[in-house]
Amino acid sequence: MAAAVAAPLPISQALASQTYPPGPVRVVVPFPPGGPTDVVGRVIAQRLSEAFKRPFVVENKAGASGLIGADAVAKAAPDGLTLLANVSAQVINPYLYAKLPHDPMKDFLPVTSLASTPIQLVVSSSLPVKSVQDLVNHVKARPGQCSFASSSSGTPGHLAGELFRLASGIDALHAPYKGSAPALTDVMSGQVTFMFDSMPSSIGLVKGGKLRALGVTGTQRAASLPGVPTMVEAGYPDMTMTTWYGLWAPAKTPMEIAKQLQAEVSKALAYPDVKALLAEVSADGMGDTPEVFAAFCRSESERYARIIKTANIKLE
Known part of the structure; x- marks a missing residue:
């Protein structure tokens, strides 16, 4: 009788073990602990740690309006071991600063959107x-x-x-x-x-x-604060905007790594406990594919450029 053999790994896990490099993953949050980017980043990092059976360690690297932490990721090796969990300011900065240490739209691979609030x-x-x-x-x-x-x-x-x-x-x-x-x-x-x-x-x-x-500033009242009017209801029709959070990797990171990360983030956002945690702060999970997220980043960048021009905001 032939010797018994172990059951093969599911295809997705087998591919993950072959294509994702070994070692802990650093998730850089370019703001201090306790803020919304940190909160969302830590929720996702914990789930990714469980999914990939390795530590996804959040590192708070604050300063210069988030540019210090983002720059560290832009200059990191494109191997999937360094990621950036950032707010939508990531696509706003090119229109605010005349000189940047990196190009926020070119020096990163958009991995997936995380949440919007x-x-x-x-x-x-x-x-x-x-x-x-x-x-x-x-x-x-x-x-x-x-x-x-x-x-x-x-x-x-x-x-x-x-x-x-x-x-x-x-x-x-x-x-x-x-x-x-x-x-x-x-x-x-x-x-x-x-x-x-x-x-x-x-x-x-x-x-x-x-x-x-x-x-x-949402288009409708927040479910967690039903008694609070929207800014539109308060008489400011142009004040509809959200804060959204995303995950980026250094440019030239292999797309298969980005897709593995996105797939696990999408699964995490569907977990009842994660959905409940996000709902407590009026956040909705997103989880777009890298391609959809990249297009979203371009669209949001153009929208914020118009706002910055209208408000004549300039930063040194």
């Missing part, structure tokens, strides 16, 4: 304003005394703040931070008047009563 306008719960119009009135009564925070210059939250400033005619100075967590701390304390922030990092503070949400 509306941006919410928040103020300290101790600030005596209950609506968007209350905030406008409050700031206009204090010319030159108010400011708005962002997690970093050039982020969607920053652009939303600039658009709001222009549309409402208020005088408010932009105060960029190194991540959402320190920015929200200063909003809560009243050192900064308001902030447009991605929901993953601030919704817990809203539900906990430390911040008050006045509006959301």
Whole structure:
């Protein structure tokens, strides 16, 4: 009788073991711990660790509006062992900076989109304003005394703040931070008047009563904050935008590696616990293929270019 043999691995696992190089994978998040990019990145990294049976280690490499961490990935070996989990600022930066250490649109391989969430306008719960119009009135009564925070210059939250400033005619100075967590701390304390922030990092503070949400930038109200109007409902029809998160690899990374990663991310986003976690912060999983994600990046880049031109935003 012939000796028994082990059952063959499923085709997908066999291919993964043949084409993905051995070793731990570094997932660079170009912002500090605790912010929305970090939250989404860690959820996905944990699932990828389980899927590939190896550590996907999140490394927070903050600074220069996310450019330091992104540059480290752009210059890394294209072997699938270094990835970038970044916010949509990745495709905005080319229109904000005259000089960059890398080309955000050419020096990366778009792997997959991760999640998308509306941006919410928040103020300290101790600030005596209950609506968007209350905030406008409050700031206009204090010319030159108010400011708005962002997690970093050039982020969607920053652009939303600039658009709001222009549309409402208020005088408010932009105060960029190194991540959402320190920015929200200063909003809560009243050192900064308001902030447009991605929901993953601030919704817990809203539900906990430390911040008050006045509006959301989605096309419809957030399911987790049904009593908060959209900015369109508040009288600002052009303020519809989302923050989205994606996964990139260095350019020239083999496409088969990108496709393996995308397939596992797509599976992870379908898990009930991951969907529930994202739903808690009003985020929707995405998981597009590399080809679809690349086209999405180009489209979003062109859209943000128009916003930057309209708001006349320039950064050094």
